[in-house]
Amino acid sequence: MRTTSILIGAAALTLAVAACGAPSEQAAEPAEGGQAPLRIGVNPVPHGDVLAFIDENLAEEAGLDLDIVEIADYNTPNAQLVDGDLDANYFQHRSFLNEWSENGPEADLTYITDVHIERLGLYSEGVESAEDLPEGAEIAVPNDPANLNRALGILETEGLITVDPEAGETATEKDITDNPNDLTITPLEAAQLPRSITDVDAAVVNGNYAIEADLTEESNLLAWEPEGDDYVEKYANGLVALDENVDDERIRLLADLLHDERVLEYIQQTWQGVVLAVDAEGRPVE
Structure with a gap:
């Protein structure tokens, strides 16, 4: 039982x-x-x-x-x-x-x-693609170090920011070296991210929380995280x-x-x- x-x-x-x-x-x-x-x-x-x-x-x-x-x-x-x-x-x-x-x-x-x-995804309710994010957009990301680095990797792959490669796997928003659209990166506790999506332009959400909040069905998926050789x-x-x-x-x-x-x-x-x-x-x- x-x-x-x-x-x-x-x-x-x-x-x-x-x-x-x-x-x-x-x-x-x-x-x-x-x-x-x-x-x-x-x-x-x-x-x-x-x-x-x-x-x-x-x-x-x-x-x-x-x-x-x-x-x-x-x-x-x-x-x-x-x-x-x-x-x-x-x-x-x-x-x-x-x-x-x-x-x-x-x-x-x-x-x-x-x-x-659990794939991290960049989700939004009001924006349909990453390239449509407006100048000065606010993007919420997980605040725990391991997943914050993953979130920044999504934004960098989409050409939204550049992260100092010297920061490695401990990169935070403070390691962003180029931010051409003046995005605001807001770290939040991972569990809070689905609830924040109506208050920001987009959010990088862990797969488990995205599933629980039905983001995969009800919000726009702008990007998946990149899958490198060491992804698993x-x-x-x-x-x-x-x-x-x-x-x-x-x-x-x-x-x-x-x-x-x-x-x-x-x-x-x-x-x-x-x-x-x-x-x-x-x-x-x-």
């Missing part, structure tokens, strides 16, 4: 820990003759949907019991993994994990396998666990199921290009 919990933000996390006790006190007991459920933290879309598909169609036959914990923000899943409240999480790409590890608590987290890519390595979302748990049989089993042909087909049919499945060889499936 699938168990889904929803935790939103640090306040909810604090209350949950206070109410339920230490991680060792809340560890799930294995069913008689079986393994303990694998407690895994995910963002609701598309990660939670992918795991729900596995739970409903593949897990029982494989002998895997999933306890899916839906978390709406980007920082709580790693914090809970470090604290022992989760066995694994599935919501982030390597660039985000590296950035979090450099600035977060000391913890040894391992990226186990790629699952999918940098930006595929994947399964993550503590170093000490990478050989956990349940985690390895889930990694295999995430690359099952039925899962790849489900991702393709459900999100049709906004989310790209990644196969077991690390290749995007389009």
